[in-house]
Amino acid sequence: MTRFWPSFLTEIIKIKNSFAKWLILVGAFLMPAFVAFVALTKWKHLVNEVHDHPWALFSEMTWKGMAFFYSVFFIVLLICLYFNIEYKNNTWKQVFTLPIRKGQVYINKLLAVVLFVVCYYILFVPCWILLGYLLGAIRPQLQLTTHMPDLELLLQHCFHSIISSLSIIAIHIWLSIRFKNMIIPIGLAVFCSIVMVALFQGSAMEVKYFPYAYHYLSVTRPYFFHESKWGLLPEHEWYSLGFFFVFTLLGYWDFTRKFSGNQ
Secondary structure, three states: OOOHHHHHHHHHHOOOOOHHHHHHHHHHHHHHHHHHHHHHHOHHHHHHHHOOOHHHHHHHHHHHHHHHHHHHHHHHHHHHHHHHHHHHHOOHHHHHOOOOOHHHHHHHHHHHHHHHHHHHHHHHHHHHHHHHHHHHHHOHHHOOOOOOOOHHHHHHHHHHHHHHHHHHHHHHHHHHHHOOOOHHHHHHHHHHHHHHHHHHHOOOHHHHHOHHHHHHHHHOOOOOOOOOEEOOEEHHHHHHHHHHHHHHHHHHHHHHHOOOOOO
């Protein structure tokens, strides 16, 4: 434990001068800003849908946009940029000369990525609220300044989105270990996102077994989709935890037994 914190903090510090840091900072602002801009330009159409729940409409637009178009690519790009720090600077051999086990290096990187995603959502919450109030001040007709956002629902969405992220995190950490070239995991994410759209268009219940769809399923329920809730989590989020467990073990084994940094 005495060696864990210094080595883990080193992993956090590594993104200080990388684009990964700016991806987290700007990413938390980007989707709320985009939705606010769309609402600002289409406010006349939205006024009829506001009723007594203006923040619910703003929330739905933001979360659907994030879940369907943004979150997966954000996580994949974040992981690729984070691992590319070692590849770009050719420092894997230096990392392996440190007085910590390879398994600990892998765990540090896994926990660092999870922390980065959590930080993204921590930054997202105030950005979303601030832009909502700014939108309401510019367009009072949307009634955002006369109502309070549902903070409990907002935090619930953040929690379930983080759980849904775990499967993608584990899969793409393993891919970043297997492939030095960032194009391969990014290309796979693009392909899987196309498959996800096809599954939704085809009203396929099998979408609950597809990790790249979990973000969307956590914030909205398609009309065709029915699943059980096991304890605190819906069925697909337990699958997300299962994928996380399996690919974390696979990545750990691959990293400690085979990985040399020259893939």
